[in-house]
Amino acid sequence: MDGVTVDETATQQHPQEPGTQQPAPKRRGMRGNAKSMIISMLVVMLGVIGWNALIPRVNKIDREGVDVAAIARETNISLKWQVSYPQPAPKEWIPANVRVIRFQNQPPTWQAGYDLPDSKYIAVQQTAEPTEMWVKHQTNYAEPQGTVQVDGAEWTKLYRSSNKQSSLVRKDPLNGLSTIVTGRGEWSELQKFASLLKPAKTS
Missing domain, CATH: 3.30.200.100 (MucB/RseB, C-terminal domain)
Structure with a gap:
């Protein structure tokens, strides 16, 4: 229309260039923490398995009885x-x-x-x-x-x-x-x- 000026910059939104996006903050230490947790769990599990191996099962107890x-x-x-x-x-x-x-x-x-x-x-x-x-x-x-x-x-x-x-x-x-x-x-x-x-x- 005559006499009307349209500001295209107001109606069009151009996506930001990939290079202009701010990177998400890194979660520091997650990989290290997960690795430590896995190692700790393995140590605990091995400890439990070793402890159970030392405890005799009731149905395997070898009683000598009396003379x-x-x-x-x-x-x-x-x-x-x-x-x-x-x-x-x-x-x-x-x-x-x-x-x-x-x-x-x-x-x-x-x-x-x-x-x-x-x-x-x-x-x-x-x-x-x-x-x-x-x-x-x-x-x-x-x-x-x-x-x-x-x-x-x-x-x-x-x-x-x-x-x-x-x-x-x-x-x-x-x-x-x-x-x-x-x-x-x-x-x-x-x-x-x-x-x-x-x-x-x-x-």
């Missing part, structure tokens, strides 16, 4: 008995309770108890002075479940369901001692335990 042979030998000498325990016991059977038990109104009782895998437990109980009450006490008043032959010897099976306790009562004395195998385990495990019973050495 069954020595305790049995001392029992034979002191009581003039010939007690028995499983020989050779499987390596996963760990002797836990090996002693002579003396309860009031009960005859002295030799006990050799073993911890088995899967939280099972089996023990042999022996005495030279058995009574009916002694048998009931050792088997926890369990009910008869028939008989079984183990290496030519007859054993009576008893079971108490309330605490899942199984017992084998030997019909004839073993080396002059009434013998019971009892605990929480499968019948096959109790029978294996009974088959491994051998008299302890006295010297």
